Amino acid sequence: MNPAETMSKKILQYAIGQDASDIHFSPLSKQTDIYLRIQGNRIFYKTIPTSTYQLLLTFYKFTSAMDIGETRKPQNGTITFQFADQFFDLRLSTLPVKQMESLAIRILPQQEGLSLHQLFLFPNQLHHLLSWITRRSGLILINGPTGSGKTTMLYAILHALQRQKSFQTITLEDPIEKDLEQVLQVQINEKAGITYQSGFKAALRHDPDIIMVGEIRDSPTAKFALEASLSGHLVLSTIHASHALGTLYRLKSLGLMMTDLQQALIAIASIQLIPFETVKHGLKRAAILELLDESLLSTYFQKDVNWQIKKYHSFTHLRKKAFAYGFITKETFLDLQE
Structure with a gap:
């Protein structure tokens, strides 16, 4: 498992454990802030170096069948993620901002929903x-x-x-x-x-x-x-x-x-x-x-x-x-x- 995949797994498991509906990656020049949407509120999670975020973004774009070389247009993709005995569809969306791309991930549980x-x-x-x-x-x-x-x-x-x-x-x-x-x-x-x-x-x-x-x-x-x-x-x-x-x-x-x-x-x-x-x-x-x-x-x-x-x-x-x-x-x- 490469470093980007390992970090992705940790972020996703933490977000799911917190019952988050979305993950927001907000890149700055030298760092990228990560926020979680929990119970409707946008809550700060952690900061990672922007160089690390770029590796993570490349990993997400590759695994969700986006165009890795395209950075000037918004893109969408989907990944299936398993945590414990549950499966989740991850809906990914990139958005060009200044010289970088932001990333939002919607977490969609696939087990039977609420009645x-x-x-x-x-x-x-x-x-x-x-x-x-x-x-x-x-x-x-x-x-x-x-x-x-x-x-x-x-x-x-x-x-x-x-x-x-x-x-x-x-x-x-x-x-x-x-x-x-x-x-x-x-x-x-x-x-x-x-x-x-x-x-x-x-x-x-x-x-x-x-x-x-x-x-x-x-x-x-x-x-x-x-x-x-x-x-x-x-x-x-x-x-x-x-x-x-x-x-x-x-x-x-x-x-x-x-x-x-x-x-x-x-x-x-x-x-x-x-x-x-x-x-x-x-x-x-x-x-x-x-x-x-x-x-x-x-x-x-x-x-x-x-x-x-x-x-x-x-x-x-x-x-x-x-x-x-x-x-x-x-x-x-x-x-x-x-």
Whole structure:
């Protein structure tokens, strides 16, 4: 085992042991700082000489099938790493900075993920979600910042659906973050001509019951998702928006008509992870959701000015509720308010 491989193993094992989701290498002129993303916080880990980092970067680029000689363009690659009895997919991304390249590694556990029951801070929000996924057609959207658990939630939903019944399920992902049994997973590869749009067209020819789109990024993908949901398919996807209501404005900016959305949308969930202490496992994170279900959406589309007074619970309301119930400390509550 060469020195770069040995160092890589130590860094990865430490990061996994700390339950880190990401590793950031930030190169300076003579040193490179390494940070870990743990429970949503970016925490300093250690400093290594930049000369050592260059050897480490070369090792990562070689093992993940990147172009070692290319330093002027961003690159992506994937490595499988085993620690103890668990396997992890490592998603690597380089970014040119000044005369060097920074490196970010996303750590994706491949063992069976959390169930839906383990994801939510408030059980009643889970009950709402379970009622949505009993529908045979329509559009369910999840939004939230990077690392908030959108894909984890989608995988958990698909797992719950497959346990109910044998559905023909197809996913379009960039990248595929975890292998799912009894699910047809399509890796988006724009260089090879496999875009979300072309993948959508091909998926519809496979008679799917459920289609999961990793992310609605542009107008054509949004329109395909809408058309599929209106033609008898259950479509699940994520979209970037600041909050649940902001999703509607985002969809409108992508060219979708509110009249079509009124027919297709089952619900919108905006996700935020908040840290809380557990007796058995210490600090963990669970999801709170801003929920727009059909009843709220219908009153919104009807332009009822009082649509959100009684039922719509914002993140501010939910954080106050978590603090009142003793799920989070006052310090955590104040930090989340900032």
